[in-house]
Amino acid sequence: MSSWRWAIVPLFCCGSAPAVSAQEALAWRFVAGDSFEVAYCVEQTTALETKMKPFDQKTVLDLRSRWHVKASDNEAATLVITVVSLATKTTSGDGKAALPAKDDALWSGAEYTLRVDAAGRIKQLQGHDAVLRKLAGDSPQRWKILNALKPAETMQALWQTALGPLPDPAGAARWRHLSQDTMSIFGTFEHDTEFSRGTCREGVCLITGVVKTVYKAPRYALENDVFRVLKGQVAADEGKVEASFDAAKGRMSRVQRWQNLRGDLTIETLTGPQRVTFSSSTRTQIELR
Secondary structure, three states: OOOOOOOOOOOOOOOOOOOOOOOOOOOOOOOOOOEEEEEEEEEEEEEEEEOOEEEEEEEEEEEEEEEEEEEEOOOEEEEEEEEEEEEEEEEEOOOOOOEEOOOHHHHOOOEEEEEEEOOOOEEEEEOHHHHHHHHHOOOHHHHHHHHHHOOHHHHHHHHHHHHOOOOOOOOOOEEEEEEEEEOHHHOEEEEEEEEEEEEEEOOEEEEEEEEEEEEEOOOOOOOOOOOEEEEEEEEEOOEEEEEEEEOOOOEEEEEEEEEEEEEEEEEEEOOEEEEEEEEEEEEEEEEEO
8 A cells, every 4th residue: 555645435326215305414323233345546646856857657556345233222323344355456557567465365255343423424344463463474573663553543534434434413513523644754744624415306415525634743753763754744635525425325325535635755765865745636435335
C-alpha cells in the first residue's frame, strides 16, 4: 500500500426499495447472522519534487472485503471483516508499466473485529496486530516498521468510511464526526466532517459532507528511523463526501470522498536534510452490496 496513506473505495449497485419519506430516520440495521460485501477503490495522484527533481505517481488500490454481523443489540454490534483480496498498482510519470505491491497477496484472509454503536461509530478494533505479524513474517524489524507505517488508526479510519457514521439521534438533519488519518512518520490529519441529510428517492437517501482538515506534525520519530520530519506544513483543501443510504437494507450503499493536499516539508535523511514539496489528489469510492 502507499506509504503516504491508505485510501479505499466500495463500488456496488443496490436494487430498488420502497419509497422513503424525507423525514424517515437514517439508522443502521445490524442483524446477527447477516453478511454483505464492501469494495473499496482508491485513486491517488501525487506530484512530488525533491533535490530539484520532479516526480509524478498514480496509485490505484482495489480492496474487496466481506463483513459479517456476529452479534447485535439495540445499542451496539460486533462485525467481523475478512479481506478477500487486495490489489495495489503504482504507475510513475515516465510511462513505465504499473507495479503491483509485494504484500498484496498476504492480505487475503486478514480478519478484523469491530465493535460499533447504533450509529455506526467504531468503538473498538481488534486483529490489526495479527495482520501486521503476518505481513512481517519472522522479521521483528519489519514488524516494527509496519507498525509505524500502518498503525491501527489507519485501518480504523478505512473501515469507518464505509460506516458513515449516521446521525445520532437518527432523525437529525445535520451531524458531525471527528476523526484522524495517520500518515505514519509524516504526521496526522485531524478531520472535522459536517454531514447533511438530503432527499430520499425510491428508498435511497442522499447524505453529503464537508471535510475540514488540520495537519499535525509528528511528535516523535522512530528509533533508528531512516528519515523524519524536521519542519514544514501540509495544507488540505476543503474535502467533500457524498453517500447513499439504502433504507430497505438499513445500511450505506455507496460512499465517495475527495481530498486534495499540498505540502512543503524538510526531512532528515541518511544523507542530510532534504526539502520535499508535493501535491496529491485522492478519490475514494466505497460500495456495499
